[in-house]
Amino acid sequence: MSKPRLISFKVCPFAQRSSLLLKEKQIDFELAFINPDEPPAWFAELSPTGKVPVLEVDGIAIFESSVISEYLDERYPPSIHPSDLLTKATNRAWVEHTSNIYTSIFQIIIAKDKTAFKSAQVSIDEQLDLLDEVMLETPWFNGADFSMLDIAAAPIAVRLDILKEVCGLDLLEEYPKLSAWFERLLARETVQASYPPELKMMLTMRLKGNKSYIYSS
């Protein structure tokens, strides 16, 4: 079996999940960055959906970040999921929930006026509320063991931290539990290695170029 190749986009939170899991499991992998809005011909040919991330294994394109995660977890034991079946099932449901949070973050970034921003803020508040309610354990979501759900949430922590630094927007003000969890995620070495150093600059350029409400207000 060949070395897996992750095809990523520097600002993509879903691709960051794959990269983080590969690093957590210390898997030897190749990394290729593309821009899915201007894809090279080889990527258009490889990817059925045109989206990143794609994990290429032996010429096969595995797509959808949650499926990539499950493939890597099964292919490279031990599993990073909790062993209890019910906990595992609820964790997977919360992984899906975190995926929706990325849509709200995107809406916040692209909002050009107060109305659009407020509407996205209401959505993310509702989503963070739900997560905060079930976040009881420390240091990680399930307690002592770092798990798939921590991986799924780490790119949220990174992006909210950048929005706070660049725009002074603290979306975690009302959520001390989530805030403490995200601080621990930000401090973790593998999380820091899971995204490119230019991410903050790229998101800032996006906010500036888009004349985003949170950047200009």
Ligand SMILES: N[C@@H](CCC(=O)N[C@@H](CS)C(=O)NCC(=O)O)C(=O)O
């Ligand atoms: N559900 C997908 C979402 C992936 C996704 O939306 N990727 C974005 C970049 S962050 C993309 O490739 N967009 C290009 C497009 O939609 O054509 C996953 O979890 O992998």
